[in-house]
Amino acid sequence: VTVGHAIEDRLRVLAPQVLGPLVRRYGHFDTCEDAVQEALLAASVQWPDGMPENPKAWLLTVASRRVADQLRSDEARRRREDTVAAYAPTEQHAAADDDTLTLLFLCCHPTLSPPSQLALTLRAVGGLSTAEIARAFFVPEATMAQRISRAKQTIKAAGATFTLPPDDERASRLRVVLHVLYLIFNEGYTASSGPDLQRVELSTEAIRLARALHRLIPDDGEVVGLLALMLLTDARRAARAREDGSLVPLAEQDRSRWDRSAIEEGVDLITEALARAPIGPYQVQAAIAAVHAEAPRADDTDWAEIVGLYELLEHLAPGPMVTLNRAVAEAMVFGPQAGLDRLAALDDDARIAAHHRVDAVRAHLLELGGDEAGAYAAYRAAARRTTSLPEQRYLEDRAMRLRRAE
Amino acid sequence: MIHLNPTLFESLSEAERDAVFRGHDELSKDLAATGELVGSAALAEPANTKTVRVRGGVPAVTDGPYIEAKEHLAGYYVIDCDTVERATEIATRIPDATLTAVEVRPVMNASGLEM
Numbered sequence: 001v002t003v004g005h006a007i008e009d010r011l012r013v014l015a016p017q018v019l020g021p022l023v024r025r026y027g028h029f030d031t032c033e034d035a036v037q038e039a040l041l042a043a044s045v046q047w048p049d050g051m052p053e054n055p056k057a058w059l060l061t062v063a064s065r066r067v068a069d070q071l072r073s074d075e076a077r078r079r080r081e082d083t084v085a086a087y088a089p090t091e092q093h094a095a096a097d098d099d100t101l102t103l104l105f106l107c108c109h110p111t112l113s114p115p116s117q118l119a120l121t122l123r124a125v126g127g128l129s130t131a132e133i134a135r136a137f138f139v140p141e142a143t144m145a146q147r148i149s150r151a152k153q154t155i156k157a158a159g160a161t162f163t164l165p166p167d168d169e170r171a172s173r174l175r176v177v178l179h180v181l182y183l184i185f186n187e188g189y190t191a192s193s194g195p196d197l198q199r200v201e202l203s204t205e206a207i208r209l210a211r212a213l214h215r216l217i218p219d220d221g222e223v224v225g226l227l228a229l230m231l232l233t234d235a236r237r238a239a240r241a242r243e244d245g246s247l248v249p250l251a252e253q254d255r256s257r258w259d260r261s262a263i264e265e266g267v268d269l270i271t272e273a274l275a276r277a278p279i280g281p282y283q284v285q286a287a288i289a290a291v292h293a294e295a296p297r298a299d300d301t302d303w304a305e306i307v308g309l310y311e312l313l314e315h316l317a318p319g320p321m322v323t324l325n326r327a328v329a330e331a332m333v334f335g336p337q338a339g340l341d342r343l344a345a346l347d348d349d350a351r352i353a354a355h356h357r358v359d360a361v362r363a364h365l366l367e368l369g370g371d372e373a374g375a376y377a378a379y380r381a382a383a384r385r386t387t388s389l390p391e392q393r394y395l396e397d398r399a400m401r402l403r404r405a406e
Numbered sequence: 407m408i409h410l411n412p413t414l415f416e417s418l419s420e421a422e423r424d425a426v427f428r429g430h431d432e433l434s435k436d437l438a439a440t441g442e443l444v445g446s447a448a449l450a451e452p453a454n455t456k457t458v459r460v461r462g463g464v465p466a467v468t469d470g471p472y473i474e475a476k477e478h479l480a481g482y483y484v485i486d487c488d489t490v491e492r493a494t495e496i497a498t499r500i501p502d503a504t505l506t507a508v509e510v511r512p513v514m515n516a517s518g519l520e521m
Contacts, residue, residue, distance in 0.1 A: 150440065
């Protein structure tokens with residue numbers, strides 16, 4: 001690890017810890033957030049020549065000065081407009097931990113659209129620059145800057161304050177936070193086969209944020225479940241794509257390349273959570289990932305256990321994607337026809353009937369059942385429907401393989 | 407993707423044409439403000455088109471479009487938005503939708519999930 005990387009990592013941990021006190025002191029989340037970004041930038045330029053004795057105090061000083069300057073220059077205008085600061089400074093002292101949690105809730109405010117929640121969380125809590133976030137989402141920097149600035153205006157207009165949500169809203173607000181971290185993870189995980197190595201590793205960042213959240217709310221089973229799910233999924237990263245970026249299906253992955261320490265940590269986390277916390281969808285998904293992770297070979301997979309877990313998941317959080325995965329698991333236990341029967345239930349489901357994954361699963365099950373012509377047609381249909389280049393390539397390969405076999 | 411019929415467009419009055427250009431300006435401004443605009447371009451007339459073919463490693467460049475048609479691809483917007491519904495809603499604001507038609511198609515991406 002280079003000095004530069006060590007400093008970047010340090011800065012990103014400090015970002016929310018600096019932003020919190022600033023917002024409490026001055027109000028004006030928007031201005032403070034910009035000021036912290038500028039302080040982070042200044043630090044990344046200056047620190048490699050010598051770290052300050054107290055990095056957090058250094059950042060606080062630089063950012064405070066910046067906020068004060070900005071507020072002074074805004075003062076005349078504000079006096080004229082007589083606006084009320086949306087973020088009334090609160091006097092109570094809060095620990096850095098509470099600040100990070102409060103920021104997470106604020107950035108995942110329900111009035112924001114998911115893309116805005118993701119972007120704002122990565123910047124204000126994750127300490128990433130707008131340019132890094134823009135690259136990660138494949139949009140121009142100006143587009144991302146606009147999205148972030150608009151997100152800040154939206155939460156200001158919603159009258160959100162820099163305090164933890166009230167108790168009666170806390171559970172539902174936490175669900176939004178978890179969903180945002182899940183989306184950040186997926187964005188990074190699905191892209192990790194892509195050719196762009198310049199991207200910030202979003203899945204790594206999501207795991208870091210989920211770890212922080214777990215440290216702040218250690219007793220919440222779904223936080224543990226999400227963290228375990230991320231670790232167990234990310235453990236497959238090195239095996240899920242070939243050098244050329246093409247995807248390797250789970251059953252064909254070289255399991256010796258799976259990250260054992262991540263699996264161990266994920267399994268430990270989910271085992272403990274299942275034993276003591278109320279069950280929830282992330283925990284069940286983590287449990288399913290754990291069953292896969294613990295099979296030494298694909299043939300050793302305990303599919304019966306997975307079927308049971310999907311039944312539970314369908315009960316807790318029903319949805320077409322769950323049904324789709326359940327069909328695969330049932331096919332492995334009861335034979336391809338059982339899976340195809342389950343799949344038929346999705347034919348009339350407008351949410352998913354035209355989704356390429358239905359055709360992909362159908363193709364796979366038809367192939368298992370020996371219907372090569374049917375499988376070929378379904379793979380081709382799936383390949384035509386997907387908007388993912390690596391998935392399209394994988395599906396075309398499967399189809400071509402069947403044609404060659406004919 | 408904006409399909410344009412030049413004959414139809416030339417038959418418009420100056421005021422009508424101005425309205426088309428104004429509509430594009432306003433849409434671009436709004437999409438930039440919402441953080442949905444990734445990029446856009448207007449493409450030159452088919453008269454400026456060169457078509458390139460390579461056969462047996464030998465390139466051949468000819469003047470004019472690959473497909474002869476009354477309409478041609480006149481420009482495009484690349485947007486990043488939440489849903490297909492939002493994308494088609496944006497497309498209804500492209501002035502050319504009132505004259506010819508606008509096609510909405512997803513951009514392929516490099517992300518993928520192992521199956």
